[in-house]
Amino acid sequence: MNLEAIYHIDDIPYAFAVRADAIKVRIRAKRGEVVRARVLHSDRYVPYGHEVPLELELAASTAAHDYFEGLIQTSTFRVRYLFLLEDAEGRAVWYGELGASVHRDKAGLFHFPYLNPSNIHEVPDWIHDAVVYQIFPERFCNGDPANDPPLTEAWTPEARPRPDSWYGGDLAGIRQKLPYxxxxxxxxxxxxxxxLSPSTHKYDISDYLKIDPQFGDMELLRTLVAEAHALGIRVMLDAVFNHSGQEFFAFRDLVEKGENSSYRQWFYAEGFPVTEEPEANYLTFATGIKTMPKLRTSDAELAQYLLEVAAYWIRETGIDGWRLDVANEVDMGFWRGFRQKVKSVKPDALIIGEIMHHAGPWLRGDQFDGVMNYVLREALVDFFAKQAIGVREFSARLALNRMMHSDAANQAMFNLIGSHDTDRFLTLCERHGLGWNDLKYDVERLRLAVFFLMTYTGMPMIYYGDEVGMRGGYDPDCRRPMIWDEEAQDRELFGFFRTMIALRRRHRALRRGTYRSWLEEEALGVLGYIRDDGTEQVLAVLNHSPNPVELELELPAGRRVGGMLADALSGAVYTPAARQVLALPPFGCMLLVET
Ligand code: ARE
Ligand code: CA
Incomplete structure (x- = not known):
C-alpha cells in the first residue's frame, strides 16, 4: 500500500461536525488501492480496545486518489478514532495521529475532543431548495423611464454595451418581471x-445607505422584497466592503483633511496630501483602479460602520442575505464579526463570498456559508464548452472541489456557469464550436451544462439571460440588456431551464442527496451519477459526445428500490432488469427516477 498517499487530519475538510451528535471523517488513499476502509471509534474516555468499527464508503475519486468517508455518531460528544485500511491482498494498515503503521499501537489515535455547537457549519435550511437568479440591475429591465440616466441607449437585442453605457434598468423593472x-x-x-454610485455596475459606492436614484429608492426595494417574498422568491444584495468609491464621504474627508481626517484609518493612504490625479497615492482595488480606494476592514471603527450597513438593509427591507465582493481580500476578523452581526439580525440570512479560487479558509463555519463556485465553473467550461477534458478528468475535478470542503459548504455553493464577470457560457460553446458535418451543437452543450447544474449538489445559479440564449464575451459584453422580445429569445431553451428547475424542485434527492459518480465511460463520453437522499435515488446519465451512444448498463449495486425507472425528461419507462440498454442522442441526457 502506498503509505505516501494516505492522508487525514483531524480538521476540516477531513473531520467536521455535521450535527449536534455526529461528525464526518474522510480519509484519502492512492486510487484503486484500498478495497476496504474502516474507522474505529469510541468515546475519548473509555479504555482502549472498546472502539466500534464503522465501514467507510468510497465517496469520490480523482486521478490520483480515492476518498472514503463515514459518519461517526456520538452520544457523549467526545470522539477518538483511527483508520484501518485494507488492500486487495488483505494487507492492512492502521492510520492515526502518529501516522501509518501495520501495528495498531504505533498508529496512535485522532481526537475530536468535544463536539461543541460552534463546530457545526450551520447554513440556512432553505438553501437546499434554492435556485438562484443573478441580476445586473442596469441591464435586466427598465420599468421606469422617468429615472433613466441622461445618455440612456436603446434597449435592443443588438445592443453592445461599452463599460460606461447606460440602458436604464431599475428596481421597477425587476418588480415587473417577478412573474417571469x-x-x-x-x-x-x-x-x-x-x-448610490457613479458607474453602471455600482461597485464604486458613494453612499452605502442610499439606493441609487437611477434604480429607485428604499421604499421601492422594500416593496420589491415583499412582493418577491409573496411569490416565494428571496432577495440577496451585493456588499462591496473591500473598497469604496471616491465619492464616499469618508474618502472625501480624507482627501480634504489629509493626516487630520478622522477617517484616516479607514483607508490606506501612502502619503499626504492624498491625491487622486494623475496617480492615486492610496491603495485601491486591483492595481491602479483609483475609483475604488481600498478600505482598511481591520479597523474597528470602520468595521462597526460597515456592520451597521449590513444590518440596516436587512432590518429596513427584509433582504435575505449578502453576496460579498472581493471577499478574499477583506480582513477575516471583519468577516467573523460580519457573520455574527448578520445572523443576529436574521438567523437564516445567507452569506456568499465572491472567491474565484479555493475558499477553504472562509468556509469553516465562522465566516461564509458558501462561495460563488468559480472552481466548479472552470470545470464546466473545460468539459462542456471547450470539450478540453474527458469524463474522468471532469469527474475528478468535481471530486476535488467537493473534497476540499465540508458537506454544508458544498451545499451552500452558488454553482454557476457564468456571471457578470465572465464570458457567457453559450458564447464559449460557440467559440469552441465542434463543426463536425456542420453540426455545431452549441446550444446542446449549454443545455447539458444546465442539466448537470440542476442535478448537482449546491445551489444552481442562472445568470440573467442565459435561459433565453443570450450571448456575450467578457465584461462589458456579458452585460447586454436582457432580451425580452420573445421572437429574439430561444423559447425552447427557456422551456428546458424551466423543466430542469422543476425537476430539481420535485426530487428531494437532487437537492439534498449525496452525489456519487456511477459511470465514467471515457471513450464514449458518458458520465453517470447518483443522487440519493436515503429514501429516493435519482440516476443521471449524460452523453458528452457528438455521437449517439447505446450502452448496456448495470444498475448501481445495492439499489434499494426495484421499481420501474422512467426518464423524467422523455417519459420513457424501463422495466426493472439488472442490465439495461439505454440510448442517448449526441449531447443527450436522461434523468432516471423511480416510478
Ligand atoms: C473594469 C473593466 C474590466 C477590467 C477590470 C480590471 O471593465 O474590463 O478587467 O476593470 O481592470 C467592477 C466592475 C468591472 C470593473 C471593475 C473595476 O464590475 O466592470 O472592471 O469594477 O473598475 C478579480 C477579483 C474579483 C473581482 C474580479 C473583477 O478577485 O473579486 O477581479 N470581481 C468583483 C465583482 C466585479 C467588480 C469588482 C470585483 C470590483 O464581481 O464585477 O468589478 O468591485 C482571475 C483572477 C481573479 C480575478 C479574475 C478577474 O480569475 O484569479 O482573482 O478576479 O481573474 O476576472
Ligand atoms: Ca429606468
Missing amino acids: LQELGVTLMYLTPVF
Whole structure:
C-alpha cells in the first residue's frame, strides 16, 4: 500500500461536525488501492480496545486518489478514532495521529475532543431548495423611464454595451418581471450593487445607505422584497466592503483633511496630501483602479460602520442575505464579526463570498456559508464548452472541489456557469464550436451544462439571460440588456431551464442527496451519477459526445428500490432488469427516477 498517499487530519475538510451528535471523517488513499476502509471509534474516555468499527464508503475519486468517508455518531460528544485500511491482498494498515503503521499501537489515535455547537457549519435550511437568479440591475429591465440616466441607449437585442453605457434598468423593472422569475421557477435572486454610485455596475459606492436614484429608492426595494417574498422568491444584495468609491464621504474627508481626517484609518493612504490625479497615492482595488480606494476592514471603527450597513438593509427591507465582493481580500476578523452581526439580525440570512479560487479558509463555519463556485465553473467550461477534458478528468475535478470542503459548504455553493464577470457560457460553446458535418451543437452543450447544474449538489445559479440564449464575451459584453422580445429569445431553451428547475424542485434527492459518480465511460463520453437522499435515488446519465451512444448498463449495486425507472425528461419507462440498454442522442441526457 502506498503509505505516501494516505492522508487525514483531524480538521476540516477531513473531520467536521455535521450535527449536534455526529461528525464526518474522510480519509484519502492512492486510487484503486484500498478495497476496504474502516474507522474505529469510541468515546475519548473509555479504555482502549472498546472502539466500534464503522465501514467507510468510497465517496469520490480523482486521478490520483480515492476518498472514503463515514459518519461517526456520538452520544457523549467526545470522539477518538483511527483508520484501518485494507488492500486487495488483505494487507492492512492502521492510520492515526502518529501516522501509518501495520501495528495498531504505533498508529496512535485522532481526537475530536468535544463536539461543541460552534463546530457545526450551520447554513440556512432553505438553501437546499434554492435556485438562484443573478441580476445586473442596469441591464435586466427598465420599468421606469422617468429615472433613466441622461445618455440612456436603446434597449435592443443588438445592443453592445461599452463599460460606461447606460440602458436604464431599475428596481421597477425587476418588480415587473417577478412573474417571469416565478414562471422560470427560481427561488432566490441576487442583485449586483444597487447603492448610490457613479458607474453602471455600482461597485464604486458613494453612499452605502442610499439606493441609487437611477434604480429607485428604499421604499421601492422594500416593496420589491415583499412582493418577491409573496411569490416565494428571496432577495440577496451585493456588499462591496473591500473598497469604496471616491465619492464616499469618508474618502472625501480624507482627501480634504489629509493626516487630520478622522477617517484616516479607514483607508490606506501612502502619503499626504492624498491625491487622486494623475496617480492615486492610496491603495485601491486591483492595481491602479483609483475609483475604488481600498478600505482598511481591520479597523474597528470602520468595521462597526460597515456592520451597521449590513444590518440596516436587512432590518429596513427584509433582504435575505449578502453576496460579498472581493471577499478574499477583506480582513477575516471583519468577516467573523460580519457573520455574527448578520445572523443576529436574521438567523437564516445567507452569506456568499465572491472567491474565484479555493475558499477553504472562509468556509469553516465562522465566516461564509458558501462561495460563488468559480472552481466548479472552470470545470464546466473545460468539459462542456471547450470539450478540453474527458469524463474522468471532469469527474475528478468535481471530486476535488467537493473534497476540499465540508458537506454544508458544498451545499451552500452558488454553482454557476457564468456571471457578470465572465464570458457567457453559450458564447464559449460557440467559440469552441465542434463543426463536425456542420453540426455545431452549441446550444446542446449549454443545455447539458444546465442539466448537470440542476442535478448537482449546491445551489444552481442562472445568470440573467442565459435561459433565453443570450450571448456575450467578457465584461462589458456579458452585460447586454436582457432580451425580452420573445421572437429574439430561444423559447425552447427557456422551456428546458424551466423543466430542469422543476425537476430539481420535485426530487428531494437532487437537492439534498449525496452525489456519487456511477459511470465514467471515457471513450464514449458518458458520465453517470447518483443522487440519493436515503429514501429516493435519482440516476443521471449524460452523453458528452457528438455521437449517439447505446450502452448496456448495470444498475448501481445495492439499489434499494426495484421499481420501474422512467426518464423524467422523455417519459420513457424501463422495466426493472439488472442490465439495461439505454440510448442517448449526441449531447443527450436522461434523468432516471423511480416510478
Ligand atoms: C473594469 C473593466 C474590466 C477590467 C477590470 C480590471 O471593465 O474590463 O478587467 O476593470 O481592470 C467592477 C466592475 C468591472 C470593473 C471593475 C473595476 O464590475 O466592470 O472592471 O469594477 O473598475 C478579480 C477579483 C474579483 C473581482 C474580479 C473583477 O478577485 O473579486 O477581479 N470581481 C468583483 C465583482 C466585479 C467588480 C469588482 C470585483 C470590483 O464581481 O464585477 O468589478 O468591485 C482571475 C483572477 C481573479 C480575478 C479574475 C478577474 O480569475 O484569479 O482573482 O478576479 O481573474 O476576472
Ligand atoms: Ca429606468
